[in-house]
Amino acid sequence: MIGLGVWQLDRRAEKAAMIARYAGNRARPVMAFPNPPIGDEHLFRRASAMCLEVxxxxxxxxxxxxxxxxxRHIAECRTGIEALTVKFDMGVSTAPGVAPVWKGGEVTGAITHAPDATPLLAGLFGKRPPRTLMLVAEKPAPGLAESARPDPSSVPNNHLAYAVQWFLFALAAVVIYVLALRWRGRKVKSE
Known part of the structure; x- marks a missing residue:
């Protein structure tokens, strides 16, 4: 358990470096949206892509x-001759069921993870493929409000809390062990 606590402290430093890298991505120049849009190295960076057809x-x-x-309304767009499609978060409406009139075009925005339907337990215990990326448009589709921009500060870094938790588990195990030894010692003396 102590080893797991130390491991979590190491992960804390790795996660802090990753968040700093993501924050640096925001200041980098606009890039072409990755093709295919997978991997995390470009998260939070501004990118542009052409939606040929929704x-x-x-x-x-x-x-x-x-x-x-x-x-939020997510358009799945064809981006070229190949069968590849890309997701674009085109904005937010106050009610469900709104049919956006946007038919496609050039989109510039911030890169984030596209929503997926992988169940939480499957993601925890199964081998999860790399998450697909999408663009959150800076200019919303007509009739929609701009979606909240992806922010690196929303990436949790709770590894210190996990480390403390493992250290407390180890402490509880030591206390239980000492109490068990004392109880066993008293039992031996009484016989």
């Missing part, structure tokens, strides 16, 4: 840049 829309609970809660 092939589908999905809705998900979200938050607008002004803090209002609503439904």
């Amino acid at each position: 092939v589908g829309w999905s809705e998900q609970a979200g938050r607008a840049e002004n803090g209002a809660k609503g439904w």
